[in-house]
Amino acid sequence: MKTLGLFVLLTLFCMATGMVAQGIMFKTGCCSKSVRVLIPKERVKHVATTSDHCHRKAIVVTTVCDKRFCLEGRWDWAEELLRHFETVSANKTSVPAPFNQTSCEKYIQLT
Template sequence: MKALVAVLSLTLVFFLYHISADTLAPDSLTQRCCPNCTRTHIPKGKVTNVVMTHSACRLKAVVVTTVCNYEICVDGNWTWAKNLLADFEKAAAKKKSPSAPFNRLPCSKGSKKSVSLL
């Protein structure tokens, strides 16, 4: 009886692992690449998300999403962009909501200085 329970438990664990791995795969296929990059400083308070483009992309870029929902492609080789990505990942790893210093300023739709580059 113990052997049957062990086999069923292992089968369940394997099945759950297989399902969770399948749900992650399509996300990597939907990664977008940047057609061009900029070297524009974006205030941390206006940043809601920071990610690196997929390794298959032609340009190495850091995609910064702002509070106004703009996605800006920043040169991935630029030290400022690397530091921004590292700071954002550090804040996320500490399980903080990226509120300090990230995502603390309101969207000011009237002053559109940022343009979506994606």
């Protein structure tokens, strides 16, 4: 019984740590926390900034698996990612490389 309780507690701790590590985005479009996580460009589907009404300014990255990360808004790497994404998105005649080049593997079925 002690092992089961410890396992449940450890699982809850890991889940909570994972949520804090990526930053949490509220329905208002604001981030409660921002982090520094390097995300490969081929895994990025969308990049945007938080709304002007948000207290914490952040750059929100959505991956091909629809996972959102709140990156620090004044982090040079995140700002460069945003600029590059906006440049590629504005040029509608070119392929959006290197963005959105991989698929999400979370639904792989083993048969």
